[in-house]
Structures are given as C-alpha cells and as structure tokens.
Amino acid sequence: MSRLISKGSVELRLPDKTISLPVHQGTEGECAIDISALRRETGLITYDPGFVNTGACASDITFVDGEKGILRHRGYDIEDLAENCLFLEVAYLLVHNKLPNKKEYQAFSRLMNHHSMIHEDMRNFFNNYPEGAHPMAVLSAMVVSLSSFYPEIEREEGHEDLDITVTRLLSKLRTIAAFSYKKSIGEPFVYPSHKYTYCENFLNMMFASPVNDYHPDPVAVRALNLYLVLHADHEQNCSTSVVRFVGSAGSNLYASIAAGICALWGPLHGGANEAVIRMLESIRVNGGNVDRAIERAKSRDPRFRLMGFGHRVYKTYDPRARIAKRACMQLLEKFGVGNDPLLEIALQLEEKALKDEYFVSRNLYPNVDFYTGIAYRAMGIPENMFTVLFALGRLPGWIAHWLEQHSSEQKIGRPRQIYTGETRRPFVPMDERP
Numbered sequence: 001m002s003r004l005i006s007k008g009s010v011e012l013r014l015p016d017k018t019i020s021l022p023v024h025q026g027t028e029g030e031c032a033i034d035i036s037a038l039r040r041e042t043g044l045i046t047y048d049p050g051f052v053n054t055g056a057c058a059s060d061i062t063f064v065d066g067e068k069g070i071l072r073h074r075g076y077d078i079e080d081l082a083e084n085c086l087f088l089e090v091a092y093l094l095v096h097n098k099l100p101n102k103k104e105y106q107a108f109s110r111l112m113n114h115h116s117m118i119h120e121d122m123r124n125f126f127n128n129y130p131e132g133a134h135p136m137a138v139l140s141a142m143v144v145s146l147s148s149f150y151p152e153i154e155r156e157e158g159h160e161d162l163d164i165t166v167t168r169l170l171s172k173l174r175t176i177a178a179f180s181y182k183k184s185i186g187e188p189f190v191y192p193s194h195k196y197t198y199c200e201n202f203l204n205m206m207f208a209s210p211v212n213d214y215h216p217d218p219v220a221v222r223a224l225n226l227y228l229v230l231h232a233d234h235e236q237n238c239s240t241s242v243v244r245f246v247g248s249a250g251s252n253l254y255a256s257i258a259a260g261i262c263a264l265w266g267p268l269h270g271g272a273n274e275a276v277i278r279m280l281e282s283i284r285v286n287g288g289n290v291d292r293a294i295e296r297a298k299s300r301d302p303r304f305r306l307m308g309f310g311h312r313v314y315k316t317y318d319p320r321a322r323i324a325k326r327a328c329m330q331l332l333e334k335f336g337v338g339n340d341p342l343l344e345i346a347l348q349l350e351e352k353a354l355k356d357e358y359f360v361s362r363n364l365y366p367n368v369d370f371y372t373g374i375a376y377r378a379m380g381i382p383e384n385m386f387t388v389l390f391a392l393g394r395l396p397g398w399i400a401h402w403l404e405q406h407s408s409e410q411k412i413g414r415p416r417q418i419y420t421g422e423t424r425r426p427f428v429p430m431d432e433r434p
C-alpha cells in the first residue's frame, strides 16, 4: 500500500480567501500538493492539459527520476534487472513486489506453460480478420475477448489465484501475438511448447513452420528477453494510465488491458518503435541526408518529429535507451549485420541532434524506442510486430497497476474541463434553420 508522508501544507491565496492545501511526499522525496478539496472549498479547478503536472495516484511499483535518468522497479535499478533477470522474474517482481526464489519461479513458469494455449474457438477468430490486419488491432480485440472465455476474474466469490490470472494473460498474449503474425503472413499457427522458455516459445511460434524446423537462436533469445525487461513498466505513461483509468470504472482486467494496447499503438507512445524505422528508411531512400531530417524536425512541421526522440519525463538520456543501444550494437555484431544502413543513419542522427541547440535546449534525447526497432529487424521481426513486442513487455506493468488500482480505494477517473463552447442559445426548429 502506498506510503505517503505528510509534509505540512501550502497556502493558496485568493482574492476573497486563503486556503491551506496539504503536501504529501513519496518515499523518494517527490512532493505533491493535494488539491482534492480545491473545488469544494473555492469553486476552482486546475488546468493541466496532458496531465503534465498532475499526480493521478500514489503508486508503489516504479520510480522514475527524469532529471537524473533513474528507473527502478520495486526498488531495483533497471540496469541490474536488465543485466541479471529473466523477463518472467521481472514480471513476478512487478506483480508480487519481490523477486521470486527458485521454487516460486519454477511454479510461475509451470503455470505459464499450463496457460499458454488459447481456446480453439478463439483461434477461429483469427480466420475472420482481413489479410494485412495490423497485429495491434488483433491483439487488442483478442485480449478483450479473453474476458468472455475466462470470466472467473469478474466473480467476487472464490477469486482465483493471482498467479493464475497473471500467467494466463502473460502466456496467452504471447500466443495471440505470434498467431496474429502468422495470420498476417498466411502461415499455419505454431502452438506453444512446454520444452521452451518464455522467449524461445515466442520466437518458435513466430518463425517455425511445417517446412522449417526452427531452433531459437540463443543470441536472439537473450536479446528478446532484455528488450522485454526494458519495457516491463514505466509508471504512469499513457497506456498504463489508460489501463488504470478504465479499471477505475470497475472494468475487468482484460478489458482494461485491451484499452491499454490501443493507447500503446499510437506513434507518440509505443508505436514510435515502428515509426522510427519508417523514418530511418525514408531518410535512407532519400539519399541518407540526416541534416535535412534534423532541420525538418526543428521546423515545427506538425507532420514530422524525430521519432524515438524526446520524452515527457526524461530530461536526460533515457536509461533504457542506453541499454537498448548497447544491446542493439552487440546483436548486430553477433549476427554479422553490423553494417545495417539504418543503424548508421540512427547513429548519425543521434550524434547531430545531441549537439544541436534545438534538441539540447529542449532536453531531447533518444528514448527506448530509438534503437529497439533496429535490433528487432536484425532478429527478423517484421515492423508491424514491433509495438506488439512492446505490449508483451509492458503487460506485467499494466497488470501490476491494474491490481494496485483495484486494491486501493481509488475513485473513478473523471477529470473536469473548462468549457469553451457556445453559451446558451435559443432552439431553432429544423424548417427555420438557415
């Protein structure tokens, strides 16, 4: 449960009265003015488009210090988790607030295997998507459908074991993701297998076929594990806030996460990894002129931003991007594709942008999405699956936040607005309207 510390109060002086607003502090020192009584006491609301300054909740899960470039899950530095952990360990950590011991990990993995299949009736859904359907659309629709196949989570009485709910979703999302890819290329589905680990299973379901006896490459398996860990949670980002928001209405876990998947899809959020590759590719086919791309990004052309650059919270190098970049270079080297022209363009873009006044003065650095797409390409993963991989990685975070939100006494999410439309006007019957 959240441990808010009282830090006294601040005064808000208005022309006709002065009110006192409590200040709360979190365990890492961040302070917030509690305005929950503001409207009741003054008739005023706050105005904060994009919730840039608004703490929507107190949370025990992830700490980000955007000025110092710190990211910790349940107190553990992302560098330590990325270096030492399997994705499932991090998933367990996010949900249970502890790293699993051997026994807990084995039990968790067993459940993952046990719940990896999807209902055959659900498998049939895939047949009805048009060719070329984006896997994110399929993913979201399939996840919300899970609530009709596994309604146990809705029932108050005899709540099922938390690990079952969690592993069912984690395991099935991986199967759905791989099936949606197979559907998009018109190949038969490959079922999950107990003999593989989480990441091996995913790669096998993606790349094995009746004519290809695929063996997951350990280098690709390690890289995939690392990228999933890097995406596992990031406190109140857009998609996680959506999951919490939908959950605040009492909607079930599957419905809330399906909404989060839709939010993640956007190019300003998780969809950026796909957009980065499209941008790099377009620079390449237009002669590789990096300076032109930088100038265009600076020109405030609303149709062009340097994708994979900038972040709402990080005002320094995104710690995930640093790890993702290092891993990407190692991966390309090991696969012998170190001379990927897109990597060359990305490195040049980064170097130039980090010296350019526009990017420096706005604290715009590469974010986690800047190098991940290049690494996924090297692993043979197609572009339209990049954001799906982000969703697979982010799933434990979404689940942890939904559970946290569900177990606290939080109110339904319902912001206010400043109305700026027409004021009252007389009604005009249809035949009198101009």
Ligand code: ACO
Pocket: 050, 237, 267, 268, 269, 270, 272, 297, 298, 304, 305, 306, 307, 308, 309, 310, 311, 312, 313, 362, 364, 367, 368, 369
């Ligand atoms: N290229 C060019 N200029 C940029 C970029 C960029 N990528 N990002 C921000 N800016 C500029 C803005 O134009 C603005 O300039 P101004 O102050 O002169 O008006 C300033 O930097 C601040 O930008 P905002 O849009 O106000 O910052 P915000 O915090 O709202 O947006 C966001 C953050 C959405 C990530 C933004 O940086 C962006 O669009 N980046 C590109 C898309 C991207 O990579 N998204 C992935 C984010 S990470 C993730 O979701 C996993």
